[in-house]
Amino acid sequence: MKASVGVCVVFVLALVGLGSAIKCYSCKDYTGTCSKIRNCYYDDACVSVNERGGDTYRQCIKYSDCNYDAIGEKFPKMSSFKFSCCTTDLCNTAPVSVSSRSVVGILLSLALFWWGVL
Incomplete structure (x- = not known):
């Protein structure tokens, strides 16, 4: 009986976060x-719109508007852009540079190789 109450409490607490x-x-x-x-609405997504050769816009957007035509209407002054939508907290941040990842990976590989040789 106590175990089933505990399972129910855990289940209800897990569902509380779904609508946030x-x-x-x-x-x-x-x-x-x-x-x-910014705190968005429950049916929003995060969007990052990159204008070709220009600025990057980051904001909340209705998830149903995460398509090229709808974003083109929201940003009519942009003639050429790329966009990405995501649905987790703060997911529309600037991407980490691939070159910095490569350098870190190479340095770690060299350190592990050097450590294994000694």
Whole structure:
């Protein structure tokens, strides 16, 4: 009996988080740095819109508007852009540079190789 009550409590607590809204970065920047955070609505996603040769816009958007046509209507001054939508907290951050990942990977590999030789 106590075990079934415990399972029910855990189940209810897990469901509480399902209806909660996400947090997204909200800014317009060129450098890829963004620190302003906004609480979105429960049916929103985070979007990152990159204007070709220009700024990056990060904000909340209705999940149903995560398509090229709808985003083109929201940003009519952009003639060429790429976008990505995501649904986890603060997922519309600037991507980590691939070259920095490669350098870290090479350095770790060299360190492990050197450590294994000694």
